[in-house]
Structure formats: structure tokens, C-alpha cells
Amino acid sequence: MTSDPLALAQALIRCPSVTPEDAGAIDLLIDVLTPMGFVCHEIRSATGGPEIRNLYARRGTAGPNFCFAGHTDVVPPGQGWNVDPFAAEVIDGRLFGRGAADMKGGIACFVAAVARLLAEGEPAGSISLLITGDEEGRAVDGTVKVLDWLAARDETIDACLVGEPTNPRDLGEMIKIGRRGSLNARLRVIGTQGHSAYPHLADNPIPRLIEILRRLTEIPLDQGTPHFQPSTLALTTVDVGNPATNVIPAEARAGFNIRFNDLHDGASLTSRIEQTARDAGGQVEVTVEVSGEAFLTPPGRLSDSLVAAIRAETGLTPDLSTSGGTSDARFIRTICPVVEFGLVGQTIHKANENVAVADLNGLTAIYHRLLVDWVGA
Structure with missing residues (x-):
């Protein structure tokens, strides 16, 4: 044998x-x-x-x-x-x-x-x-x-x-x-629920979530290296969970995965995500898990x-x-x-x-x- x-x-x-x-x-x-x-x-x-x-x-x-x-x-x-x-x-x-x-x-x-x-x-x-x-x-x-x-x-x-x-x-x-390294992130944008006819009385979290995702995805993370392809960010889920047509939801969530080359590490990408969330304003919770550098x-x-x-x-x-x-x-x-x-x-x-x-x-x-x-x- x-x-x-x-x-x-x-x-x-x-x-x-x-x-x-x-x-x-x-x-x-x-x-x-x-x-x-x-x-x-x-x-x-x-x-x-x-x-x-x-x-x-x-x-x-x-x-x-x-x-x-x-x-x-x-x-x-x-x-x-x-x-x-x-x-x-x-x-x-x-x-x-x-x-x-x-x-x-x-x-x-x-x-x-x-x-x-x-x-x-x-x-x-x-x-x-x-x-x-x-x-x-x-x-x-x-x-x-x-x-x-x-x-x-x-x-x-x-x-x-x-x-x-x-x-x-x-x-x-x-x-x-x-x-490549792999990072999974989840965003939870918190607002205030309200009637869709009176949006000024609510705090809609959806536009802020969209803005955070736009800022994260509009500019490529890098152009690659001699041994690595460019890093990628792929959205994996966007969730509001709102069955009503006349209710502004209290929160909105999204998740994404980043496959990154050796121009980055988990800590630098986490810092970038958190700063982008802060720049959007309001209350945002960020959860990051790095499965490998x-x-x-x-x-x-x-x-x-x-x-x-x-x-x-x-x-x-x-x-x-x-x-x-x-x-x-x-x-x-x-x-x-x-x-x-x-x-x-x-x-x-x-x-x-x-x-x-x-x-x-x-x-x-x-x-x-x-x-x-x-x-x-």
C-alpha cells in the first residue's frame, strides 16, 4: 500500500x-x-x-x-x-x-x-x-x-x-x-421607522446604506500586482425586510465579501469600511470577519x-x-x-x-x- x-x-x-x-x-x-x-x-x-x-x-x-x-x-x-x-x-x-x-x-x-x-x-x-x-x-x-x-x-x-x-x-x-485574503463585512444602518407619507418625521436608513455602498464600490481597491489580480468587493446581500408599502423601515442591512491581494490586510480594509460608514453619518454598526490574510x-x-x-x-x-x-x-x-x-x-x-x-x-x-x-x- x-x-x-x-x-x-x-x-x-x-x-x-x-x-x-x-x-x-x-x-x-x-x-x-x-x-x-x-x-x-x-x-x-x-x-x-x-x-x-x-x-x-x-x-x-x-x-x-x-x-x-x-x-x-x-x-x-x-x-x-x-x-x-x-x-x-x-x-x-x-x-x-x-x-x-x-x-x-x-x-x-x-x-x-x-x-x-x-x-x-x-x-x-x-x-x-x-x-x-x-x-x-x-x-x-x-x-x-x-x-x-x-x-x-x-x-x-x-x-x-x-x-x-x-x-x-x-x-x-x-x-x-x-x-488572496478574504474578508466578510456586514452593515446595519439604523434609522427611525415612520409613515411613508410623512418622511420628515422618520429617519430612512435606506439612502444612507446606498450611499455607503456607493462609496465602497465606486473606486477599485487597486489595480493588482505582478503576482495578484486586482482586489474585488462583491455585494452578497441587501436586506430591508419590509413587507409594507407605506412604512419607512427602522433599519437596513447589507453584506459583502472582499477578496484582497497583498497591497491590503484585514486591519486596513476594516478601517476603510468603518471610516466610510462614519462619513455617511447617522448610526451604523459594522461587523467584519477576516477568514484569511x-x-x-x-x-x-x-x-x-x-x-x-x-x-x-x-x-x-x-x-x-x-x-x-x-x-x-x-x-x-x-x-x-x-x-x-x-x-x-x-x-x-x-x-x-x-x-x-x-x-x-x-x-x-x-x-x-x-x-x-x-x-x-
Whole structure:
């Protein structure tokens, strides 16, 4: 199982580990990694919710410590499957199952790559795996807790590869070297209810809400950077909740999401939103939640090494991208250089999620080349 990515991917998929359930996935990895010489540590955490199981496994004590990060939890299967989402069937050269691409297949490929490296001799450096069960959920009891645990032990990671499915269509198309930040904001503009025939006796909150939104959206946040597209502000809801035609409402609400590049951070955008609300006058409540800051791992040794491995195995030169949503790389970037590269993501979170078996073998070969470059003898 250890050197065959398909067999391990099938075994992991057959663990129905829908967040926050583990369903045996972490135990399976411990059983596979321990005979390979990894020292496995289970880190459990429950912050106001169900307990999450996480794993940090390391082989070796010398530097550099090259880490693979991933998650065994998956989203619910949903409706519309033509096969059992947890049976891990291979049909016409493709592996079907929830988590095949996102991202149990990637974990299996990395473990298989390590097994092939060990068959060639003892590595000069260390190899580690940081596996969480809380990436698809709240992400408060997963990677961040493992990083806290590592910090308490004074254990360092020198470089990290996150095995998210980064490729749009073909294996080798895209590496993620950063991610945009994400901010969700809600506005509550408070006025005074009144009769629509006597507007002078009321304080209508709707025009003030419209004015705030106009000021926030009329000027682009920026024009982008060499590695990031322009930041975007998307309105997601405008609510008054007023069924009457002759009543001026007492309040009006709106929500929006900002995906921002590294010209901004959550604090600067929050300040901008709050100032815009104050400038509009009246009573306005602003609530902001930042789910991730923008970050960039500038092109360098880690991305160069991965590009070389991809070229050697696929003949493709991957784009160095910062597109897409958030991932756990947003936490890991605080301790070491991090990039993301995995399988093709066309079917992630969809019914009939699947990957090509050939891509499992291809990704294993790419990961193997990367490991040889970083920790090989």
C-alpha cells in the first residue's frame, strides 16, 4: 500500500471522514507511516465544538525538514452520485470517491513518493506530514493547533508543500505561490421607522446604506500586482425586510465579501469600511470577519524545485498563481515558505468526484523528484 498511491487513496476514501468525523483516516495513516520510520503524534483539539483529530508525523531529525500538509476531512457527498461516494471504485481508469481529488489522493501520492525515496536509501534530511481533520470545517482546531504544538516544542519546518488540487485541467498546469485574503463585512444602518407619507418625521436608513455602498464600490481597491489580480468587493446581500408599502423601515442591512491581494490586510480594509460608514453619518454598526490574510511566497528555491520536477515528469511549465479561495497554507506561511500543488480539481466538492489513476502515478513521480532535491542522500 505504501508505494502504490491508488491502494492508499482507496483505503483513505473508504474512511467516510466528513468534517468533523475522522472515521479511521488518521489511524490508517499512523498504521502506514509508523513502519516507514515516522514518529507519529496525534494532536486533538476541541474549541467549542466536536473534537478534531490531527496528525504530525516526522521521519528523521536532521535538517532540512520538508513538510507535506494536507487534510483527511471531506465535504458531505451530497446528491447525484452514480457510484457509492465512499466505495473508491476505479472505472475506466479513474478513481471515484469523495476526497479522491480533495485531497486524499494527494496524501496518498506523497506517502508513495516517500516510500519510493526510502527504497533508494536513507534521506539526508527530515520528512514530515502535517495532516488535519478540520480544513473543510471551521479550521480552528486543525492546522493552527498543530502549529501551536510545534512552536511549543521548538520544532521547525524549513519548507512546506500543501497538496491541494491546484490544476484546472491537466496535471502540471498550476502551482499556487500565494492566496488572496478574504474578508466578510456586514452593515446595519439604523434609522427611525415612520409613515411613508410623512418622511420628515422618520429617519430612512435606506439612502444612507446606498450611499455607503456607493462609496465602497465606486473606486477599485487597486489595480493588482505582478503576482495578484486586482482586489474585488462583491455585494452578497441587501436586506430591508419590509413587507409594507407605506412604512419607512427602522433599519437596513447589507453584506459583502472582499477578496484582497497583498497591497491590503484585514486591519486596513476594516478601517476603510468603518471610516466610510462614519462619513455617511447617522448610526451604523459594522461587523467584519477576516477568514484569511493575503500572502505570497516569492518565486525562489521551493517553487523552482517544484517547477523543475513538473517539467521533468509532464513537459509542462506550470503557472505560478495566486488565484482561488483560501487554504491552510494561509496558516503555514507564517512559519516557512509554502507552495501548493496537487491533483486536477475539476470535480472537487461535486457529485462523482474523481481523478485519473495516471495522475496519481504522475503526481507521485513529481513529489518523488521534489523530495530527492530537498532531502535526498
